[in-house]
Amino acid sequence: MTVHLFLGPTLAAAEAAAVLDAVILPPAAHGDVYRAAQRGATVIGIVDGYFEVMPAVWHKEILWAMREGVHVLGSASMGALRAVELAPFGMEGVGAVFEAYQRAELADDDEVAVAHAPAAYGYRPLSVAMVNIRATLAAAEERGVIRPATRVAMLRIAKQLFYPDRSYPRLLSEASATGLDAGELSALKDFLPEGQIDQKRADALAMLRVIEARLSAGLAPKQVRYHFEATIFWDSLRQDAAPLAEPGEGSWMQSALLDEARLHPVAYPLARKGALTRLLSRALSDEHTPRPLDDETDAAILSFRRARGLLHAEAMEGWLRANGLGAEEFARLMESEAQVAAVQRWAAPHISSHVVDQLRLDDLYVRLWARAREKQRLLEEAGLADPDLAAAPLSREELLAWYAERRGEGAAPRDLSEAALQAGFRDEPMFVRALLREYHYVRLCEPRER
Structure with a gap:
């Protein structure tokens, strides 16, 4: 039997592979479950998925996959949301997050949403999911680190933050600014390195263990009782979900692009100045600044996405496609951006006189x-x-x-x-x-x- 798993920031592919023999895929988007079933998947596990700007995985493709005998399970993030919505039809949910949504203790999608790095960086999360903050603060209260009233107040603060801005340092800072007890906040800060709970990761691992147990016990094809209606919208999805060829990157395209830029009255002079800055930054960085750390590159990624309104992963993926970049090329670009920032910090005390000269020119x-x-x-x-x-x-x-x-x-x-x-x-x-x-x-x- 073939298992296909849709993973992203919730669980690293290497961790999943250590638990279960499966085809590891990026977060699920519109048409991906259909593609997986077409490729022969007998079990599909959905953990992470795209939403909003890029069309999310469609309910109907999950229904079709189950009608075709595929077992579809969900947990932790988008998988938990879809499992709650399709539980009456046979999709199975696993974990505390799924159960909280099913009991209507949670309702908002932002509870599981996070900002994350691109594929080349393993979809490393750049913010903390609200469900993880809830679990961590509950554990802190249970251990006597904070009082119940403090937990409630901090949950209110965290919920008011835009999901890409949710982090424990930001939460502690906002809590301090509102006048919460400094002693409790200090104790919580000390508790966090070892005490924080990644509920989404725990749920994802739980789903993998459920799948492994089902496979070990022997798994017959999925049986469903509903009638699947093949509408014109379904036909449209099947057409849209056909595999797409990768865009060509022939040298003639780059040459044509540069010709267009050179003929533009503004684009090429600006691009040339910026390119020269990047070229010199690379040369100077070898002598004056170390190679950017992962945290510095993550900061460059987050800054880039905020400045361009690309905080949603779907918008980011769309930007990459529109600009002819793959995940690895984007990762190199952002490492270069972090390198430029490091050189800018180094150069700040030395550059003023040159800026003045440029103002004269x-x-x-x-x-x-x-x-x-x-x-x-x-x-x-x-x-x-x-x-x-x-x-x-x-x-x-x-x-x-x-x-x-x-x-x-x-x-x-x-x-x-x-x-x-x-x-x-x-x-x-x-x-x-x-x-x-x-x-x-x-x-x-x-x-x-x-």
């Missing part, structure tokens, strides 16, 4: 120098030359939103450290101080502009 020096002198004069007269955010008429978040609106951007930067680095500031405090000076200067100038 770009005919910006005179205008910016005049504005800088006028700003300093007005701020000194108003006693605001070195402003304090604590005494400002707006919060840090409002200041960042004001900055984003003034630049014509849709939202304030989510990663302030990255925004500061990209803007050329040494650190976050330096960046915030400059923003506050700009805010006060604009306010002082407003009466003269009316």
